[in-house]
Amino acid sequence: MFDIGFWELILIAVVGLVVLGPERLPVAIRNVSRWIGAARRMAGSVRDELEQELKIQELQDNLKKAEQMGMQNLSPDLQQSVDELKKAAEGVQRPYASKSENTDVASASSPTKDKTE
Numbered sequence: 001m002f003d004i005g006f007w008e009l010i011l012i013a014v015v016g017l018v019v020l021g022p023e024r025l026p027v028a029i030r031n032v033s034r035w036i037g038a039a040r041r042m043a044g045s046v047r048d049e050l051e052q053e054l055k056i057q058e059l060q061d062n063l064k065k066a067e068q069m070g071m072q073n074l075s076p077d078l079q080q081s082v083d084e085l086k087k088a089a090e091g092v093q094r095p096y097a098s099k100s101e102n103t104d105v106a107s108a109s110s111p112t113k114d115k116t117e
Contacts, residue, residue: 059085
């Protein structure tokens with residue numbers, strides 16, 4: 001990334017000490033290190049999101065290939081991708097299915113009152 005050696009860092013520290021003084025230099029160094037840390041975290045999260053999107057795109061491409069082949073005689077890579085997609089789809093559907101089952105059970109067990117009373 002940057003080709004900054006030891007002597008360049010010493011020169012920057014001396015210039016910073018002269019310009020900012022010994023009282024403000026530690027605060028400035030902390031602030032700069034926080035900015036650098038925030039930038040690294042942001043770059044890492046962007047990289048992770050891009051990797052996830054690329055994996056999703058690859059899975060979608062594999063699924064399209066599998067659908068074109070009629071979901072039979074698939075290569076091991078395609079079969080693994082299809083299985084991963086099926087598991088992901090089941091994981092997405094389960095929370096909604098359990099909620100609807102709970103509401104169905106609750107509505108069936110609750111007594112209904114006659115409106116004629």
